[in-house]
Amino acid sequence: MDLVKDLEDRLLFAIPKKGRLSQPCLDLLRGSDIKFNKPQRLDITLVRNLPIALVFLPAGDIPRLVQRGRIDLGITGRDQIAEYQLRDPPRDDGKGIDEVLALPFGGCKLQVQVPKDGDITEPKQLVGKTVCTSFHHLTSSYFAKFEADATGAAANGDANGELKTEIEWAGGSVESSIALGDAVGIVDLVESGDTMRAHGLKAISTVLESTAVLIKSKRARNPELVNLIASRIRGVITAQAYVLCTYNIKRELLPIASKVTPGKRAPTINSLEEEGWVAVSSMVERKKIAEVMDELERIGAEDILVRTIENARSS
Structure with a gap:
């Protein structure tokens, strides 16, 4: 099979390959009568009844490839889009992301969390301390306003200590960072809050509220097919609700x-x-x-x- 040739005339549709969004996405596609077999070893599969190829990718990679026009359509979380666009802001070059539809799954909050029995009750108290997260740019941007306030207070002689928050990247098990002494606070996604409570943490502020979204590239090929898929997905969502x-x-x-x-x-x-x-x-x-x-x-x-x-x- 010449995969490159097979993809030439197909709409490329990116789906999270694992994690909390993966199974709901597969259910949504099957409910939309998009016929495919999920590959065991390959990250690309050809849809049997429509000129579409499904590309299974990490959710964090999907915004980048959609924004650059490498992928036409995708499902990911708003948190991933926001993180990517802070890292690589959209340019005035015709490329970019359009949100097509909010989806009824993947709801969560990106929250600042600290030990529940500790003395920290506000995010500004973490300025000058170490915070672990996998959302480096969103976290840096969020704490920038508190750092600016602290810098102003220091200039007036009302504060002491460091004025810059140390943002450490952690790819997984972010909740363990505090117990291991690697951080004073963390910024992580919260769904039910069970994991946070099990680690003895509490949320003191929300950086971002997120849900899964269907997005398309501003340079998407075959707009009619994009609209057809969006219409089918809306129908499935309505039927579920x-x-x-x-x-x-x-x-x-x-x-x-x-x-x-x-x-x-x-x-x-x-x-x-x-x-x-x-x-x-x-x-x-x-x-x-x-x-x-x-x-x-x-x-x-x-x-x-x-x-x-x-x-x-x-x-």
Whole structure:
């Protein structure tokens, strides 16, 4: 197989090869009817039913390759995009990244963390001390404002000690840096907070809130295919977030019921053979469906059914 030749006419779509974003991305692609076999040893696979090649990369590499136009489309975290663009700011050369769509997974916070039983309660107290992180540029930028304040205070004779925070890079197990005496504080991603608490740490500030995002290169090839993929992914996200609720109700109660199930645009209403009754179909947020069914029953709806949605198209 001549891989270089096979890629010539294909849209290159980058997916995180491992980590917390990897499996949700694979599920999202399969839900979008993008047919592929994930390779065991190769980082590139050809999609069978569309002119796309999937490229499996570290999440931190994806913003760089999308911004430079080497990759057309990608999924990564906002934290990775922000870190890369501080390291290599976008230039006025036609290259760059456009965010297409925020995705409903990968939610986390990049937070400043310190020992929970310690005396540090504010990030400015870490100025002049050592902080470990894998987000060197975001951390340096965040502490720069505190360093500027400390420098001003020192100039007025109100502070002493070093005015520069020592940012040490740590690629993994950042939480262990404090226990090992390598740092006084860390800056790391927090999802549930369980790992942070297990290491005896507490968050004292948030540097950045992040989620997974679909991004495209400003020089992406085949814009029509990019839009098709984005539309399919939106459909999967909608299907995951909503269910279809159908029920029968007396027409005179329809104004009340429509407020309970307004749908994304409006409920679908059909007359029944029985005079004075209508059938209603409406999309309802999955997380609210139990309360909605309770309320529909309370106001007199009957034959209430809920169906899952496999896919959807909705503006």
